Amino acid sequence: MLLTVGVFLLSNYLQRRYKTFWFSPLIFGVLLTIMTLKMLNIYDIQSYKQATFVLSYLLGPVIVAFAVPIYKNFRILKKYPLTILAGVLCSFIFGVLSTLLIQSCLVLPTAVSNSLIVKFVTTPFANLVYQKIGGDQSLTIFFVLLTGILGMIICPFIFRLIGIQNGVAKGVVLGATAHGIGTAKAYEYGEESAAISSVVMSLVGICLITIVILFFH
Numbered sequence: 001m002l003l004t005v006g007v008f009l010l011s012n013y014l015q016r017r018y019k020t021f022w023f024s025p026l027i028f029g030v031l032l033t034i035m036t037l038k039m040l041n042i043y044d045i046q047s048y049k050q051a052t053f054v055l056s057y058l059l060g061p062v063i064v065a066f067a068v069p070i071y072k073n074f075r076i077l078k079k080y081p082l083t084i085l086a087g088v089l090c091s092f093i094f095g096v097l098s099t100l101l102i103q104s105c106l107v108l109p110t111a112v113s114n115s116l117i118v119k120f121v122t123t124p125f126a127n128l129v130y131q132k133i134g135g136d137q138s139l140t141i142f143f144v145l146l147t148g149i150l151g152m153i154i155c156p157f158i159f160r161l162i163g164i165q166n167g168v169a170k171g172v173v174l175g176a177t178a179h180g181i182g183t184a185k186a187y188e189y190g191e192e193s194a195a196i197s198s199v200v201m202s203l204v205g206i207c208l209i210t211i212v213i214l215f216f217h
Helices: 002-018 025-039 045-051 053-057 059-065 067-072 074-079 081-105 110-116 123-129 137-162 167-189 191-215
Strands: none
Touching (some): 025 137, 067 191, 081 191, 123 191
């Protein structure tokens, strides 16, 4: 657990220091952890999971913390209500449609298909609901991270391609398509872009949990 926390703190410091996403815990931190474990000849994943169980458990209470960006950026919520609503709706619509497209093109095991369903929300929310929809935790987290990384890479290219310059629009797109990873990327476009990205990301997650509670028992 000390290794994981230490790598996170180092990655977080480097990302803030050099202001580049490639030093983020989700990329640099993960790679550094894997390299360190390999250098120490630690290949037993179960032992590593047991040692970091507390961190995994805390993903549940972290959900409550998502109220903080909504509260802190409530002025943005009031200033751009329709823009944020559009971002949340698009996240759900394209998230579900892309999952259905993948399922129709590929013959996937049930656990894989179910794990794909929540790929458009950030990890704490996905980790909270994967069991209720019949998904697998490892696959769910993998698809969430993959979606976020791809969104973080593709979105700036799309911004340049179609000429999006508005920071608010960039924040909405990143928060809706690349959730937490996109929000980290949004800081490169300014504080307001990051703020609106975090609001959209949080609202998408809250809506997903509400739907799961109502329709999956």
